[in-house]
Amino acid sequence: MEITVEEDKCVGAGQCVLVAPEVFDQRDDDGIVILLDARPPAAQHDATRQAAQVCPAAAILVRG
Structure with missing residues (x-):
């Protein structure tokens, strides 16, 4: 598994x-x-997969 985040999309919800x-x-x-x-x-x-799913801005990308 490899994770990336798109900071410019993040809204700071903290989920x-x-x-x-x-x-x-x-x-x-x-x-x-x-x-x-x-x-x-x-x-x-x-x-980690759940965190990506609950992100309201879809700022977390999960590969693998």
């Missing part, structure tokens, strides 16, 4: 952080997503 805090965080100043792990371990795959 990704709530679902997969080991993979995503948010910048303090504007809430924009921070990708902590572009290749998360298998144990994080389900949560």
Whole structure:
């Protein structure tokens, strides 16, 4: 699995952080997503896919 984020699409809703805090965080100043792990371990795959699905801006791309 490989994750990319499109920061320009992110609206700072924080849903990704709530679902997969080991993979995503948010910048303090504007809430924009921070990708902590572009290749998360298998144990994080389900949560990472769910985070991409709940992102209101579709800013998270999951491959693999």
